[in-house]
Amino acid sequence: MQVEVSLTVNGKLYKQNVEPRMLLVQFLRDELRLTGTHIGCDTSSCGACTVLLDGKALKSCTMLAVQANGKSVKTIEGMAENGALHPLQEGFHQEHGLQCGFCTPGMIMTAADLLSHNPSPNEHEIREALEGNFCRCTGYHNIVKSVQYAANKMQAS
Amino acid sequence: MxxxxxxxxxxxxxxxxxxxxxxxxxECKIIAGGHSLVPMMKLRLAEPENLIDISGIEELSGITETENFIIIGACATHADIGRSDIIKKHAPMLEQATNKVGDVQVRNFGTIGGNIAHADPAADWPTLLLAANAKIIIQNAEGTREVDADDFFQGLFSTDMEENELITAIYIPKSAANRNSVYRKFPQPASRFALVGCAAAIEVRNGKVANARVAFAGVSATPFRDSGIEKALEGRNFNAESIEAATSNVANGVSVMQDHFANEKYRRHLAGVFAKKALTDLA
Amino acid sequence: MTLIGTSVKRVEDKRFITGKGRYTDDIVLPQMTFAYFVRSPYAHANIKSVDISSASEMDGVVKIYTGKDIAESGINGVPCGWQVDFKNGDTMKEPPHPLLVADKVRHAGDAVAVVIAETYAQAKDAAESVMVDYEVLPAVVNAKAATQEGAPLVHEDAPNNLCFDWELGNPKAEVDAAIEGSHHVTTLDFINQRVIPNAIEPRSAIGHFEGHNDRYTLYTTSQNPHLTRLLMCAFVLGIPEHKVRVVSPDVGGGFGSKIFHYIEEALVTWASKQIGRPIKWTAERSESFVTDAHGRDHVTKAEMGFDKDGKITALRVKTYANLGAYLSTFAPAVPTWLHGTLLQGLYTTPLIHIDLEAVFTHTTAVDAYRGAGRPEATYLLERLLDTAALEMGTDPAELRLKNFIQPFDGVTQEGYQTQVALQYDSGNYHEVLHKALKMVGYEDFRAEQKAARENGKLLGIGFSTYIEACGIAPSAVVGSLGARAGLYESAQVRVQPTGKVSVFTGAHSHGQGHETTFAQVVADKFGIPLEDVEIVHGDSESVAFGMGTYGSRSLAVGGSAIVKSIEKVLEKGAKIAAHKLECSAEDLEYAGGKWTVKGTDKSISFGDISLTAYVPHDYPTGVEPGLDFSSFYDPTNFTYPFGAHIAIVEVDKDTGKVTLKRFIAVDDVGNVINPMIVDGQIHGGVAQGIGQALFEGTIYDESGQLLNASYMDYVMPRADDLPNFEVDRTVTPCPHNPLGVKGAGEAGCIGATPAVVNAVMDALTPYGIHDIEMPVTSQKVWNVINGN
Incomplete structure (x- = not known):
């Protein structure tokens, strides 16, 4: 059985026929070749696959593509606008919030959700908000600073 | 995967x-947020042949109120519940729980209906609904029926539901007890499910406990209310002394789960600690 | 502007923060197929039969191979890269590790068959229909238990499951006598538990054979593509190395687990030729848990003697090291030459002996994991020190200061010869501890702790002062110790005609920031903008050779190779410049991107010389055109970073939960090229070290099942489990490499673990216990508090 999935991804409408069992993350990576969204586990634990679905952070491995039919997805590839990095992208660069880069897209998307409803989170709030995202490289120290950098920048502008 | x-x-x-x-x-399963079902399907621990997606059914979403009840649509997400002013006012423990269920991503899309239908013994909602004296509204071809939370959860991943039924809503009484309620949780450090969770709703009238509902998650294969604690409190002054006495022997007679994070003795002890914390918050 | 020593923002970041990183699983090739492995659910079982008939009929299946096919194809197993001999001189037991097993499985996760199909989902569907009939056998998982009479054998030709036994240090009798004669002896019997590296990117490999030119390409998640190519070509598949290209594109963390050559890499490479199409395999996380090489897993008894003044008299260690079911690439080196040799620590211990048995068990292979042997040595020493201080009623910081080796710079003073083979290069151990004590506010803390105890609160402080051996190492030395490869590094510095520079390094970067740090070195030495330098790594086609990234060696060894090539460029450049400026090369000095005739303002720029080198119209006779040099750098010694870590914890009496309140790390990694990156490496290492102390550890049942083989059960530190870290450093340059650098990748992970456990023990002092097993879970602590 195939079903038609129609999704707006990073502002562009896509229509594809897929198997209903296809996960959203597989749709993004394999069908649309948007490989910035990563897969790090099979238990919905690591957060590497986090995207924004209708503006809210979602582990895209925990939703079938067909469930997202008609909705709007933003991935890491859609964060920079008109060539300008999103403040979170800038923050991760400025504060050395990434090493191997594998968890980074998921971290940035989760942090984007946080900043959308809490524009100036403290350290504790940032750490809690990122509890669903593993990073094995940074010890989270600089990730926290990266989110703070972005929050400050977004507040200032 | x-x-x-x-x-x-x-x-x-x-x-x-x-x-x-x-x-x-x-040969089918209901899917709403899919945050209990899809993880099982990925690991091939669940293999439904058909999925019935109810996430787009408007009447199942949202949180509304009547004179006596809060009505939580089965498809309300954990985050929806956390943001609801109605919940905040009438059942603070439910709001607290929404910050403790899963993680941000799960809270955004996981639904309360899916959570309780899945009936994971370490999940938070079943316990909260027990403490809240909730009613689960179930619909089938014949019509709707109401099941008290007390009767809904029947065992490990097992509920009172038939295969051809659907949860449509959860009714939370607007009671004095629910207005004075709290949820305290000690998470399993990897999954962040409840190693032990304690939900307590206590009505105090004229300085005495008039109505106590205290329930546990993660302790037993079925979430349960601890009648020992409740009885020990009812009719007493609500203070450190009565709390101490009431929580001295929690989960008495209950078969307690064991795993490598907590053996029976430790888990039982934690249940006591978190019951005490919860009750102390309310006293 | 000097770039060395500056926190330059990373040049590699842009692709990662925009989602344009290119990891192995991101690569799609035309006609690509997908592999899914059928793995044993049992730890030990005879394979009675494998039935692929129904699976072969399923949708999309291209081909299925079983162990029998592999055996009949004459393919060897994956080899071990390090040989350690028995005490009596016999060669270690080295049983084959076939790509797919045909007769017997030896750990849960052992590969029995592989299904290749049009899609990943189809491969997985069909793999579930491969019917394997197992005869389940008893298993053994604990290293010490495996050596006992009657334990189930992992390999028939390894009696008592012994791979080898080994010793190092002073004569055993002398050490025994010194221990017996000591004023005080502290003894610890403990397990340094098995942990799983858990890089967040699962392993992945794509094999691609192209028949028109008989060439193979393997894309793989490897920390050292060249070594993978060498091992796979020469030992496993017997295919010509010059026809094989191995590419490690962006790699999502390694921590040791991606050093090794794995069966899946060889299998997809071989099978791609058989089916004539590319094959991709990517591990599911549950597969990673049982197939990525694990780390640590020692059962140890350690005794440390002291005289009446608290000076260490002797150290005696007996360790059983669990190697798992098969020998992984560097497995024999880890508990021996990377562990026994570190038992001197920072101390003047005059007599040391370690006796070790390396043991096969029915578990996943164990090999190097961040620190590799050195964390085990440090844990042993630092737990002994804090325990001894407690037992003798002395201060743990003072006990260390009393026993530290005196400062030596390795230039005017000789290196320090240890009792366990190594000669330390340079060190100032007192300084790091003094600095850390100052940062933590030691006296104030003790006062706070006392007050807290009076209020029923349990606070604790723990110390760890460590040394590690990095930058491995002189090839001749490691060769004499059993390495079957050299441990140098290569670097090619190619100055392009326009003065832009491409640097080809054998040190792969998978988070360490080589593309920035190495470029800083090159740009600084040439006096050109950072943007004019590009670091190329991870492709055997473009990089001459490489020994890879592990053991905190990239900058110390790979960076030194780059410096050698830079020097060659400058030397040749000077000859060309001398010709152009009509002087002799000796009259020139190089600075600020140009050669200047000393004492004049006559100069010529780097770019002019590079152009001249490639357009040699006006050119010195006897000088070849071009400006492109390769070098191989083989160090004269290991490097020896060191440091002092201090942890402060609070223990909740009610639940037993340990909360890490502060973590202070003062590390000395020699000279620092990019402080921001070094701090980041320390942070990450510390987090993993804390992980082992408080959260991580495999749980095997008696039958060999890994019970916590998912992130739902295996605990790793999350953002809200950790505090911000307080890090600082001292700088004691390495005297024997041109950059004076020592290495920073593993330091955090080596130092942190015992500091945290010591802090918990300090908090639990009122309960009169001397040890607690890692990971220090809430339940264990609660048991201690309640005398269970």
Missing amino acids: VPYKVSYHKANSVAEAIELLNKYED
């Missing part, structure tokens, strides 16, 4: 969902 083959059906109304349920009987 990829489920078995499955067919997908979108239900646009409750009636349509029920029709599909009756059509596919034991």
Whole structure:
């Protein structure tokens, strides 16, 4: 059985026929070749696959593509606008919030959700908000600073 | 990391969902947020042949109120509940729980209906609904029925539901006890499910406990209310002394789960600690 | 502007923060197929039969191979890269590790068959229909238990499951006598538990054979593509190395687990030729848990003697090291030459002996994991020190200061010869501890702790002062110790005609920031903008050779190779410049991107010389055109970073939960090229070290099942489990490499673990216990508090 999935991804409408069992993350990576969204586990634990679905952070491995039919997805590839990095992208660069880069897209998307409803989170709030995202490289120290950098920048502008 | 083959059906109304349920009987599963079901499907621990997607059914979403009840639609997400002013006012423990269920991503899309239908013994909601004296509204082809939370959870991943039924809503009484309620949780450090969670709703009238509902998650294969604690409190002054006495022997007679994070003795002890913390918060 | 020593923002970041990183699983090739492995659910079982008939009929299946096919194809197993001999001189037991097993499985996760199909989902569907009939056998998982009479054998030709036994240090009798004669002896019997590296990117490999030119390409998640190519070509598949290209594109963390050559890499490479199409395999996380090489897993008894003044008299260690079911690439080196040799620590211990048995068990292979042997040595020493201080009623910081080796710079003073083979290069151990004590506010803390105890609160402080051996190492030395490869590094510095520079390094970067740090070195030495330098790594086609990234060696060894090539460029450049400026090369000095005739303002720029080198119209006779040099750098010694870590914890009496309140790390990694990156490496290492102390550890049942083989059960530190870290450093340059650098990748992970456990023990002092097993879970602590 195939079903038609129609999704707006990073502002562009896509229509594809897929198997209903296809996960959203597989749709993004394999069908649309948007490989910035990563897969790090099979238990919905690591957060590497986090995207924004209708503006809210979602582990895209925990939703079938067909469930997202008609909705709007933003991935890491859609964060920079008109060539300008999103403040979170800038923050991760400025504060050395990434090493191997594998968890980074998921971290940035989760942090984007946080900043959308809490524009100036403290350290504790940032750490809690990122509890669903593993990073094995940074010890989270600089990730926290990266989110703070972005929050400050977004507040200032 | 990829489920078995499955067919997908979108239900646009409750009636349509029920029709599909009756059509596919034991070869289908309801999916809403999918945050309990999809992880099981990925690991191939669940292999439904058909999925009936109820996430688009408007009447199942949202949180409303009547004079005596808060009505939580089955498809309300954890985050929806956390943001609701009605919940905040009438059942603070539910709001607290929404910050403790899963993680941000799970809270955004996981639904309360899916959570309780899944009936994981370490999940938070079943316990909260027990403490809240909630009613689960279940619909089938014949109509709707109400089940008290006390009767709904029947065992490990097991509920009072039949295959052809659908949870449509959860009713939370607007009671004095629910207004004075709290949820305290000690998470399993990896999954962040409850190693022990304690939900307590206490009505105090004229300085005495008039009504106590204290329930546990993660302790036993079935979430349960601890009648020992409740009875020990009712009619007493609500203070450190009565709390101490009431929590001295929690989960008495209950078969307590064991795993490598907590053996029976430790888990039982934690249940006591968190019961005490919860009650102390309310006293 | 000097770039060395500056926190330059990373040049590699842009692709990662925009989602344009290119990891192995991101690569799609035309006609690509997908592999899914059928793995044993049992730890030990005879394979009675494998039935692929129904699976072969399923949708999309291209081909299925079983162990029998592999055996009949004459393919060897994956080899071990390090040989350690028995005490009596016999060669270690080295049983084959076939790509797919045909007769017997030896750990849960052992590969029995592989299904290749048009899609990943189809491969997985069909793999579930491969019917394997197992005869389940008893298993053994604990290293010490495996050596006992009657334990189930992992390999028939390894009696008592012994791979080898080994010893190092002073004569055993002398050490025994010194221990017996000591004023005080502290003894610890403990397990340094098995942990799983858990890089967040699962392993992945794509094999691609192209028949028109008989060439193979393997894309793989490897920390050292060249070594993978060498091992796979020469030992496993017997295919010509010059026809094989191995590419490690962006790699999502390694921590040791991606050093090794794995069966899946060889299998997809071989099978691609058989089916004539590319094959991709990517591990599911549950597969990673049982197939990525694990780390640590020692059962140890350690005794440390002291005289009446608290000076260490002797150290005696007996360790059983669990190697798992098969020998992974560097497995024999880890508990021996990377562990026994570190038992001197920072102390003047005059007599040391370690006796070790390396043991096969029915578990996943164990090999190097961040620190590799050195964390085990440090844990042993630092737990002994804090325990001894407690037992003798002395202060743990003072006990260390009393026993530290005196400062030596390795230039005017000789290196320090240890009792366990190594000669330390340079060190100032007192300084790091003094600095850390100052940062933590030691006296104030003790006062706070006392007050807290009076209020029923349990606070604790723990120390760890460590040394590690990095930058491995002189090839001749490691060769004499059993390495079957050299451990140098290569670097090619190619100055392009326009003065832009491409640097080809054998040190792969998978988070360490080589593309920035190495470029800083090159740009600084040439006096050109950072943007004019590009670091190329990870492709055997473009990089001459490489020994890879591990053991904190990239900058110390790979960076030194780059410096050698830079020097060659400058030397040749000077000859060309001398010709152009009509002087002799000796009259020139190089600074600020140009050669200047000393004492004049006559100069010529780097770019002019590079152009001249490639357009040699006006050119010195006897000088070849071009400006492109390769170098191989083989160090004269290991490097020896060191440091002092201090942890402060609070223990909740009610639940037993340990909360890490502060973590202070003062590390000395020699000279620092990019402080921001070094701090980041320390942070990450510390987090993993804390992980082992408080959260991580495999749980095997008696039958060999890994019970916590998912992130739902295996605990790793999350953002809200950790505090911000307080890090600082001292700088004691390495005297024997041109950059004076020592290495920073593993330091955090080596130092942190015992500091945290010591802090918990300090908090639990009122309960009169001397040890607690890692990971220090809430339940264990609660048991201690309640005398269970």
